[in-house]
Amino acid sequence: MDIGKVISTPDGPSPSFFAFAIAKGKKISKDQFVRVSTEEGTMVAMVENIIKTNRYYANPETVVEADNLEQLFHVDEWEFLIAEAMPLGVISSGQVLRPTVPPSPGDMVQTIEGEVLSKFLGFRERGIHIGQVLHHSVPVRLSLTKTFQKHLAILAMSGSGKSYLTSVLVEELLKRKKEDGRVAVVIFDTHGEYTGFAEKPPAGVKDFSGSAVNVVDIRIPVPRLTAREISAFTSLSAVQVAELDKVIRELEGQLYDFRELAEEVLARKMADKTKKALYRWLMELHSQRIFARQEDIITRNEGEKEEHHLLKELVRPGRLVVFDLSNYLSTRVRDLIVLWVTKELFGMRRRGEVAPLTIFLEEAHNFIPEGEQEVPTKWMFETIAREGRKFLCSLVVISQRPIKLSTTVLSQCNTHIIMRVTNPYDLKHIGESSEGITQKTLKSLTSLQVGEALVVGEAVRYPVFIKVRQRESWEKKFSDLEEEARRYEESMDAEKAEGVEEAFL
Ligand SMILES: Nc1ncnc2c1ncn2[C@@H]1O[C@H](COP(=O)(O)OP(=O)(O)OP(=O)(O)O)[C@@H](O)[C@H]1O
Ligand SMILES: [Mg+2]
Structure with a gap:
């Protein structure tokens, strides 16, 4: 569909910038992808800004002096929308090249077909389905290898949807078929948010309990x-x-x-x-x-009995093992468990004794902090960040304080998924550690909604804004303060009322 025409401006068209006048009645959004044909092939560009112009209002003297402009002229007919676009690449004979020639003024700018955009961004037909491209109904399907093998970082401020996205990723890993290649999944669950995977969900919600197990306690040998x-x-x-x-x-x-x-x-x-x-x-x-004298991993899924295992038996392709760390109040005990389990897993992976493995680490800044701070788990995760790819042991680090997260680890994560971030220090840190993010893109991160994200790095050919899909698994909701306070007082009232009745009997 035609949406506008390239115009001649002082800065363009050039191979790295062009502006176009949006045709009357056509709708287009910032961060949307568009296409325009050039002599090199199909140029794909991203709309970085949209400006409204009106030549009647261009001159301050006229605007101030002539207060009856609107009666004298049809001023509203002279309002135009101008989009500023950044060319990303040119599709030529099935290949994506860097643009070297600009489009011409007067060239028609068009919306982009889903299939073309999907190929352009490097999505895979049977990839990890995490949502859709923002402003386009194009499913985001990332290559398993490109997303995970060289580690993934999920960064955003609190409440912007990191854990929700993590659950979506886990669903995708658990749903994979044997013939598509499956990995074993381990989560260090600081807040007990992922234990729902191993529980029977309410009616109508997809049941993952057959492929998930909750570790409730552990004995380190x-x-x-x-x-x-x-x-x-x-x-x-x-x-x-x-x-x-x-x-x-x-x-x-x-x-x-x-x-x-x-x-x-x-x-x-x-x-x-x-x-x-x-x-x-x-x-x-x-x-x-x-x-203890011997290794013992104690699991219990809701409504079932405790079971005892060796770590090696628990980690299997297509299965999730949740280490529920919310049971431990002491950070030292928590660190001990994370260190021992990770060290064992990496060792077993190096020796090829367990399936290719993905380890999700929530609150990663606590286990792999930046700077001199001595945390026992740090060297282990830095080692996996550096060497894990060779042994197919990948890390997913999740953090709401990127600036506090080890730069060594962050720079080894070849794909970053970044959600809403407003803290200027965190933004700066992200800008320095994520390749391919422009200042304009960085600024857009401050205005993302819950569930919207920017994907950059190896998993996508170009940075792309996405809307995370709805999760299929059961979301264990933590009640909010008002609800919980009300429920508490109601239960106290009920107890009191019962007490009164008993006193009368
Ligand atoms: N894609 C989404 N669609 C619908 N709701 C979402 C989405 N992402 C997040 N939410 C909702 O927003 C709330 C916060 O999400 P979530 O717990 O994932 O945030 P978070 O970034 O992990 O926060 P924290 O840093 O505090 O752990 C949750 O109630 C969740 O249900
Ligand atoms: Mg969270």
Whole structure:
């Protein structure tokens, strides 16, 4: 459909910019894609701005002095819409090239067909379906490999739809058919938001419970920890680590928990001070109740019994394992679990013992912070960010504070999905760490609605604004403050009323 004509302006048309006058009655939005034919092929451009003009109002003297302009002339007939467009590429014999020649003034600008846009952006027929291109009814279907293999970052301020989008991504991974290639999925769920996948949903909502499992508790096997790893969670001195290392080496092949290890330390010859400090630390770790002689991953789906597993058995293609971290109040315990599980998973993946794997990390800035801050989990995730692609172990980092997230990890994420962000520091950080984002695009992030996002990087040929699709899985809603406060008081009233009745009986 024709929507306007290229006009001649001081800056264009050029291979990187052109403006066009929008035909009367035609509708077009900022961030919409359009096409225009050039001698190189079909040029695809994005509308970056729309301006209204009217030559009767161009001159301030006339506007101020002639207060009866509207009676004298048909001024409204001279209002025009001008769109400013940025050429992105040219489709020529099925290939997408960089534009090197401008369109001509007078060339017709047209809307773009869904199929052409889909191919232009690099979408795949059987790709990950996460929504549709904003202002176009074109489904966004991203290549699994391009989106995940080199890691994905989901960044936005609180409440803009990161977890919702994450659920949509998880649905897509779980729905994949064996013949299309399936990965195993693991989520570190800080707030217990994803446990709904493993539960039976209300009638009419798609049931994923057959391919999801909730981990409710875990026992880390002490004999598989090195002295250095133990020291990451305590404040052992170099001497203490060396002494502990000796004890652990001597115990190789045996089963022991931290209490037993502490007792072994007591039985050894070493400086009294070192011995006492080590004993104290080991007993302190023992009291955390997440360590044992042998590995045990305890799962429980709603309405079912607890089950005990090894991590290796739980991680399977097309299945989601949710580590519900909301059960643990201590950040140290939470970090210990995330570190141990991730280290084991990456190790197993390196040895090819488990399926290709995608790990989703909510609140990623807490586990992989930027700067000097010593967090035990940081080196592990930085290692996966650097080396994971070779071993098909990919990361999805999700964060509402991009500026606090490790730049090493962020720059290794080849695809970024960014939702609404208004904090200027976060915007600057995103601008520096996401390739291909212009200042204008960056500015658009501040006005996105909930559920709208910008996809940049390897998964798409050009940055594209999208509207995330509706989720199919059951969304476990957290009640809001007013609702919960009302419910609490109602239940108290009911209890009181019952109490009164009982008193009368
Ligand atoms: N695409 C969408 N369509 C419909 N509703 C959505 C969409 N995305 C988000 N929402 C709704 O907006 C609210 C906030 O979304 P969500 O919890 O995903 O935000 P968030 O970015 O994860 O926030 P936080 O940083 O606090 O975790 C939720 O109630 C969710 O249902
Ligand atoms: Mg969230």
